[in-house]
Amino acid sequence: MEINISDTKQEMGKAAAQCAASALRQSLSERGEANLIVATGASQFEMLEHLVKEPDVDWSNVHVFHLDEYIGLDDSHPASFCRYLRERFEQKLPQPPASFHYLDGMAPDPKAECRRVGEIIAKRPIDVACIGIGENGHLAFNDPPADFEAEDPYIVVDLDEACRGQQLGEGWFDSLEDVPKQAMSMSVKQIMKSNMLVVTCPDARKAEAVKNAVKGGVTNMCPASKLQEHPNCALFLDKPAASLL
Numbered sequence: 001m002e003i004n005i006s007d008t009k010q011e012m013g014k015a016a017a018q019c020a021a022s023a024l025r026q027s028l029s030e031r032g033e034a035n036l037i038v039a040t041g042a043s044q045f046e047m048l049e050h051l052v053k054e055p056d057v058d059w060s061n062v063h064v065f066h067l068d069e070y071i072g073l074d075d076s077h078p079a080s081f082c083r084y085l086r087e088r089f090e091q092k093l094p095q096p097p098a099s100f101h102y103l104d105g106m107a108p109d110p111k112a113e114c115r116r117v118g119e120i121i122a123k124r125p126i127d128v129a130c131i132g133i134g135e136n137g138h139l140a141f142n143d144p145p146a147d148f149e150a151e152d153p154y155i156v157v158d159l160d161e162a163c164r165g166q167q168l169g170e171g172w173f174d175s176l177e178d179v180p181k182q183a184m185s186m187s188v189k190q191i192m193k194s195n196m197l198v199v200t201c202p203d204a205r206k207a208e209a210v211k212n213a214v215k216g217g218v219t220n221m222c223p224a225s226k227l228q229e230h231p232n233c234a235l236f237l238d239k240p241a242a243s244l245l
Contacts (some may be wrong), residue, residue, distance in 0.1 A: 001234075006239070028062070041082040059096070075106070079172035127192065135166045139191055206241045
């Protein structure tokens with residue numbers, strides 16, 4: 001794992017975006033297309049802000065996949081990850097991507113929705129996954145104890161109280177009761193299949209999770225510790241997030 005520590009969130013986000021864009025350019029040059037996973041949440045604000053401005057990325061040949069989504073949340077809700085990605089990423093790109101595969105939080109059968117998008121991603125090996133680490137060490141919405149063995153690309157998961165509390169603390173919901181208790185999430189195995197992982201994780205509130213992910217043993221009680229086993233993982237931190245390393 002390559003660890004990059006920046007003085008500020010903006011510098012962290014710019015460095016992560018440059019890394020992701022470089023990998024996308026390489027894939028576009030070699031194959032004429034690229035496949036990208038994008039995450040949401042406060043940790044991705046600065047990275048996405050810079051990624052959409054990166055030069056010489058032919059977005060018209062980039063296929064984009066949604067990492068996770070709440071079950072039962074309409075895409076008009078401020079916390080909707082579909083809404084987040086449309087407003088903060090897709091609509092800010094200089095050209096429309098080749099495709100954008102969203103998870104529908106209001107799908108009547110979430111497991112069927114997982115299968116639908118899973119069948120698409122199975123045909124498109126991922127070049128770059130831009131992800132974060134949760135306060136409880138989660139990857140996507142795989143909270144501890146995470147299922148490291150799930151084979152399906154997307155799975156339905158229960159959200160633990162720490163995860164739900166993080167969403168409340170970041171200001172996405174008015175109360176803990178408003179935070180959904182289930183979500184559709186990319187599985188850990190699917191995340192780990194990505195050719196490159198660009199992991200962006202700012203803030204002191206993530207410092208304990210970062211320490212456990214980097215210095216602890218690989219355990220499903222800290223799902224992000226699985227990143228230690230990835231051959232091409234770049235971790236981008238600001239100084240507060242790196243304070244316990």
